[in-house]
Amino acid sequence: MLVAEDFAVTRMFLVHLLESDPQIRVVGAVGDGQAAVDFVLKNQPDVVLMDLYMPRLDGFEATRQIMETQPLPIVICSAVADPKDLDIIFRSLEAGAVACIEKPVGSGHVQFETNAANLLQTVKLMSEVKVVRRLKRSRQAPAPATRAAPWQRAPAEIKLVGIGTSTGGPPVLQSVLAALPRDFPAPVLIVQHIARGFLTGMAEWLRQTSGLQVHIGAYGTQPLPGHVYLAPDDFHMGIGKSGQIILTREEPENGMRPAVSFLFRSLAKTYGPNALGVLLTGMGKDGAAELKLMRDKGAITIAQDSESSIVHGMAGEAIALEGVTHVLPADKIAAALVSLVNNKSDKVRN
Numbered sequence: 576m577l578v579a580e581d582f583a584v585t586r587m588f589l590v591h592l593l594e595s596d597p598q599i600r601v602v603g604a605v606g607d608g609q610a611a612v613d614f615v616l617k618n619q620p621d622v623v624l625m626d627l628y629m630p631r632l633d634g635f636e637a638t639r640q641i642m643e644t645q646p647l648p649i650v651i652c653s654a655v656a657d658p659k660d661l662d663i664i665f666r667s668l669e670a671g672a673v674a675c676i677e678k679p680v681g682s683g684h685v686q687f688e689t690n691a692a693n694l695l696q697t698v699k700l701m702s703e704v705k706v707v708r709r710l711k712r713s714r715q716a717p718a719p720a721t722r723a724a725p726w727q728r729a730p731a732e733i734k735l736v737g738i739g740t741s742t743g744g745p746p747v748l749q750s751v752l753a754a755l756p757r758d759f760p761a762p763v764l765i766v767q768h769i770a771r772g773f774l775t776g777m778a779e780w781l782r783q784t785s786g787l788q789v790h791i792g793a794y795g796t797q798p799l800p801g802h803v804y805l806a807p808d809d810f811h812m813g814i815g816k817s818g819q820i821i822l823t824r825e826e827p828e829n830g831m832r833p834a835v836s837f838l839f840r841s842l843a844k845t846y847g848p849n850a851l852g853v854l855l856t857g858m859g860k861d862g863a864a865e866l867k868l869m870r871d872k873g874a875i876t877i878a879q880d881s882e883s884s885i886v887h888g889m890a891g892e893a894i895a896l897e898g899v900t901h902v903l904p905a906d907k908i909a910a911a912l913v914s915l916v917n918n919k920s921d922k923v924r925n
Contacts, residue, residue, distance in 0.1 A: 576593065576599060576600070576620050577601075578603070578605070578623075579604075579605050579606075579610070579624065579629065579637065580652075581606045581626060581628065583606065585626075585678075586606065589604075589652075592679065593624070593698065595695075596699070599695065599698060599699065603620065607631045608631055608633055608634060608637030610631075612632065612637050615641050616644065619645065619647070622647065622650065622698055623641070623648070624698060625637060625649050625652065626653070627653050633663065634651060635663045635666050635670060638671060639671070642670055646671065648701040650673065650674045650701050651664055651667050651668070651675040651676070652675075652677075653678055661773065661776020661777075661780075662776060664776060665780035668745050669746060669784070671706065673701050673706065673743055675745075675770070676770060677690050677772065679694055697742070700858065700886060704885050704886070732849055733875070733915060734849045735762050735846055736763045736764070736850075736852075736916065737764050737869075738763060738765045738766070738854075739765075739852075739853070739866075740765075740768070740856060740857050741857025741858050741889060742856060742885055742886045743855075743856035743857065743884065743886055744768070744855055747856055748767065750909075751855075751912070752787055753784050753786075755909055755912065757786040757787065757801060759801045761851075761916045762798030762799055762804065763802070764792070765803060765806065766806045766834065766835045766862070767805060767806070768861070774791060774805060774807065778805055781803065787802065787803050788801065791804070791807050792805060792806055793820065796819060798818070798820060804820060806822075807822065808833075809832055810823065811823050811824070811825055811828075812838055818845065823837075825837075829860060829862075830859070831859075834862070835854070835861045836862050838865075839852050839862050839865035840868060842869060842874070843869045846874070847872040848872060849874075850869060851875050851877070852865075852870075852874055852875075852876045852877070853879075854866055854899075855890060856879055856883075856887065857889040859892075860888065861889055862889055863889055863893040866899065867898025870899070871898075876893070876898060876899050877903055877911060878893050878903075879903065880904050883904040
């Protein structure tokens with residue numbers, strides 16, 4: 576793998592940390608974005624760990640050029656110390672980076688072990704991801720879906736959509752939300768597993784690149800149609816009996832807080848067949864059993880397919896449990912949501 580980090584001490588620290596895992600071999604370490612692009616063209620490493628702010632080319636521009644010329648998995652590694660970092664992180668994901676992680680700090684820090692383990696796990700997992708070349712394009716405003724493909728007629732009015740995702744989720748969420756119309760007739764609640772400190776930037780990025788109102792969920796909020804609510808850091812988010820958002824710091828589920836399982840279980844209990852559940856790309860099995868619970872209660876349930884997923888963990892587990900009514904590629908999910916929520920069609924097309 577290649578490490579691209581401009582600060583020499585941090586670069587050496589990252590190389591040492593990565594090579595502490597016998598399954599990882601660092602074949603190069605460079606101090607600027609242009610050097611990263613040049614190294615990839617000549618050496619084709621399996622994965623790149625990319626800093627944001629570097630001389631000559633920053634992390635976003637280096638990511639964009641690599642994905643347009645010699646695509647490979649790129650993991651953005653940031654300390655998230657400055658709010659302006661958040662925009663460039665999500666622009667890099669939009670350009671093709673497969674993950675963003677928090678940069679580990681010194682070994683004496685309380686979060687060191689957690690962050691270091693996450694770094695090693697992410698790098699190993701992302702090294703096996705298949706990526707595709709990104710075409711050169713200017714950043715444009717999103718266009719909502721115009722004509723929805725035919726889908727199975729919803730058996731009941733859908734009052735709320737719940738989405739769960741983890742690794743590889745932000746760009747898929749962005750593409751789905753950007754394709755929904757501004758007048759989408761149901762609220763959307765989302766649990767995205769993401770490192771602490773990244774959520775505010777993701778909410779702003781999704782707000783800027785879609786026609787929907789995107790919020791971080793707040794206790795007692797009544798969800799509105801055409802609005803999106805993200806589970807806040809370190810809180811489970813769900814729907815209470817009165818239809819309002821509830822937040823709780825109950826124990827993590829599947830090692831996660833927020834957990835997709837908590838959201839889906841609340842949807843099954845409160846809305847039954849009037850809810851719609853979606854599991855996207857992600858590591859682990861969070862939400863899989865609860866998506867089946869939603870289906871058992873009469874809800875329509877969707878899982879992203881293996882081919883379009885960065886990691887087919889959560890969605891794949893739901894499929895194995897027979898908890899899914901539709902298995903769809905990422906680029907078909909928005910059209911399905913439009914048709915199902917509007918209850919306008921009568922044919923299944925997976």
